[in-house]
Amino acid sequence: MLEVIYVVRHGYRSNWTVDPSTGHYNSTVPSPTGIVADPALASYGVQQARELGTHLTKLNPPVDLIYSSPFYRCIQTLKPFTDALASSGKSAKVHVDRGVGEFYGQARFDHPSPATIEVLNDHFDNLIEAETSIIPSKNGESIPQLHDRVAYALNAIISRADNDPSEPKTLLICTHAAAMIAIGRALTGRMPEDECEDDFNCFTCSFSMGLPQAWNPEKADEVPDVGWRGRGVAGGWDCEVNGDCSFLTGGEERGWNFEMEKQQYNMEHGLAADALGPPLTAEQQVAAPGVEEDKEAGKKQ
Template identity: 60%
Template structure:
């Protein structure tokens, strides 16, 4: 799949000139066929950004963290990580609304950074996870459905989506409060809902395309009430939430597709 995706990315117009990725191994590995194909024609850089990382819900444990850039560089070429990331997801978990805000803030800052780039990049490629991809589509278009589980943005393994900036998209340079590691749980607001979208708003032109993959769509994913068993999803407190612990087993055993939250 990654090889077929790489061939498809090579045909994108305008050509990809900036690449960002989640720091998790599987995302970087997915990019390898494409980045290797670019390496022969010039310098290639894959920018690693924690804000594009995986979502683990609000389960009460220290969530998995990706390998350091030093370790990743032992396995992959072309990687670069800024000393100060845009935002780092909480290791204690985040709600679905919190994930949307984290992704929206990350995109806002990333777009603003590229708007300031004197080289004027035209096409940004982002490799991320299913949950993040759904949030990304919503944050870019400014459309947040009433039902978080609505299948508005399609996610399959190695699927391709394309968003084009609106003509009026000049709001990306609008400054907002910066995320701080000293208050890591708080995500700055970028006011993206109500059709506004980050960076002035974007239009979805391609939604989860898998037509270039030999086996087409595989391992689809969408949100499906992963917090419904928590009495207080924002309280990491066993006493508060243990009373509904039976619902966890019921929810898991009756889930139609366990690849979906």
């Protein structure tokens, strides 16, 4: 049975724009996968990923099972950590699951889909396509739909982990800003009346940790179901660490919440949720297609 769930957000990424009237995405930095809305980390994001990787190698209990959004920036964020696992002879397999993928607001056009596992395998080692539990709509989601999608995906991931013959005790998920907030709410069962409440932190490369909620003998006759509001996924979890950035040189950066999404939606329908936040400097926007390909990328100019 899982005893700990770790959740991280990807690092600073390269930017893109979208025309809300046509759904046409554009970027000045080529994407490694050829999908405009699937950028690599910026050079500063590579530095963050290295610092996050160092932090993850020191976790106690250590990571047993890894899941990631299929978008390039998430898998790239995990690479320093998975490289460290592989070099020490430990399992570095990453299960790619669209259920914890990017959040796009509702639109009249089709949003980009992530790259296929075949394309991703050209860039990364040790990827496994997770059993599909749910796929986000190409026309985007409402905020409630996002939460239900993430809760459903989490329920499936936890169930598979609890039935895994290798008996993993810890799970690591790398995802995006909106999904990271939704994961916190789904695990704890706490959905605020105001969905824009600033409750779970999601800074770039931030780290959160959830533990199972203590058993309540007064509710021993309750039978858990898939519903998560007021209960939490898989019996409920407590948030022990909320968006920690103490291990990052730059600390807390590029936070996000659903109020920002609503404000942006009023201006530009269809913009990806984590495209918001303070703009990067010219140095930070330098593309870094692969951690191993840019030895100096981690140095903030």
